[in-house]
Amino acid sequence: MSVIVITGGSRGIGASTAQLCARQGHGVILTYNHNPEAAQALVQRIESAGGKAVALALDVANVSTFAAFRETVLLTLQATWGVQKLNGLVNNAGYGLFNPLESVSEAQFDGLFNVHLKGPFFLTQSLLPLLEDHASIVNLTSATTRVATAGVAPYAAFKGGLDVLTRYMAKEFGERRIRANAVSPGAIRTELGGGLNDEFEAQLAGQTALGRVGEPKDVARVIAMLLSTEGRWINAQTIEVAGGYII
Numbered sequence: 001m002s003v004i005v006i007t008g009g010s011r012g013i014g015a016s017t018a019q020l021c022a023r024q025g026h027g028v029i030l031t032y033n034h035n036p037e038a039a040q041a042l043v044q045r046i047e048s049a050g051g052k053a054v055a056l057a058l059d060v061a062n063v064s065t066f067a068a069f070r071e072t073v074l075l076t077l078q079a080t081w082g083v084q085k086l087n088g089l090v091n092n093a094g095y096g097l098f099n100p101l102e103s104v105s106e107a108q109f110d111g112l113f114n115v116h117l118k119g120p121f122f123l124t125q126s127l128l129p130l131l132e133d134h135a136s137i138v139n140l141t142s143a144t145t146r147v148a149t150a151g152v153a154p155y156a157a158f159k160g161g162l163d164v165l166t167r168y169m170a171k172e173f174g175e176r177r178i179r180a181n182a183v184s185p186g187a188i189r190t191e192l193g194g195g196l197n198d199e200f201e202a203q204l205a206g207q208t209a210l211g212r213v214g215e216p217k218d219v220a221r222v223i224a225m226l227l228s229t230e231g232r233w234i235n236a237q238t239i240e241v242a243g244g245y246i247i
Contacts, residue, residue, distance in 0.1 A: 001081045003027035004227060005073065005127065007060055008093030010039035012190035013140065016220035017090060018042060022051030024224060027081050029073060031058035031093065054080055060093045060119035061111065066126035073130060085132040088227040091120035091139045091162075098151040109154050116158035121165060134177045136227045139166050141238060143186040147246045159184075163238050170236035179235040181226050186242025188214040209244025218243075 004021055008014040009030025018030045019042070028046065032039035032055055039055035046053040054076050058069055077083050094116055097108055120139055131137075141163050144156035162182065169180035187204035189196060196204070196213065205212050219241045225231050226239075 001027055001083050002087040003029065003077060003081055003083060003085075004088035004090065005029045005031070005086055006090040006092055007031045007058060007123070008033075009090075010035055010042055010055070013185065013188065013216045013219045013223075014090070014092040015042050016216035017092070017223045018053060019046060019049075019051075020217070020220045020224045021088075021227065022046045022053055023049065024228070026087070026227070027051075028053040029056060029076060029086075030054075031056050031060075033057070033059050033093070052080065058093075060091075060123060061114035063114075063118065063122045066123055069123075070126050070130065073127065077130075084130070086127065086130045086135060087132050088136045088138070089124060089127055089131065090223060090227070091123065091137070093119070094140065096152070097155055100151055101153050104154055112154045113158055116155065117161045117165070120162060124169065128173075131176075131178060135179075136231065137166075137169055137173075137178065137180040138223050138226050139163075139169075139180070139182045140223075141166075141182045141184045143184050143240055143242045143245050145184065146240070166238065167236045174235075179226075179231070181231070181234055181236070182238040183219060183222055183226070184238050184240040184242070185219045186214060186240065186245035188216060188219060190216060204245075207246050208242065209247055212243065214241065214243055 004026050009018045010032040018028045022028050043053045043055050142159040145160040166180050166182040222241050
């Protein structure tokens with residue numbers, strides 16, 4: 001049985017990925033931080049459709065909890081699926097901050113760093129003993145690493161760091177044939193940064209070659225492919241899923 005961990009899996013891209021992976025036959029462990037109700041509702045939708053999922057609490061900014069989380073994941077694997085290994089990890093959890101550089105506080109900077117770079121680094125390190133050989137890691141980055149957008153400098157900088165970290169994961173985990181790739185969404189209809197109003201959506205759609213903003217399922221399809229054997233020869237790449245955003 002193939003089982004995948006998806007951080008920030010209760011909404012947006014994470015939730016779409018969890019549903020799609022479950023439909024494809026994977027077991028799903030999805031994590032949440034602030035909204036257990038949304039996570040449990042998603043588990044119920046997955047199981048009503050014939051899949052199997054478990055929601056676990058995790059604050060990816062709190063590295064000190066990762067060892068205990070690993071033990072909880074192991075117990076969940078054994079109790080729910082009768083296995084002891086993971087086949088995939090999706091480092092998806094995150095949040096946005098829209099502030100000009102001159103007004104970003106140190107606390108805001110540290111918060112973004114902890115969630116978008118430090119957290120994925122140490123969570124992957126912690127879960128590595130549970131990853132099966134030939135497993136797949138997918139890190140969620142951002143098209144803002146390619147296109148400078150005013151107001152998101154710290155967020156984009158740490159997502160850029162995660163792009164680099166992805167290549168190092170691919171290099172260092174290669175002996176175990178573990179693949180690591182990044183998926184870089186463009187403008188997607190999620191709650192990140194407060195979501196989209198009609199004016200902002202029209203602006204983003206006008207900057208995208210395909211004439212619309214993306215949906216979470218557009219990104220989920222690419223993540224699911226990278227987790228599957230269909231992506232077995234894709235490694236150390238950052239794949240932008242943006243419909244041609246500012247090209």
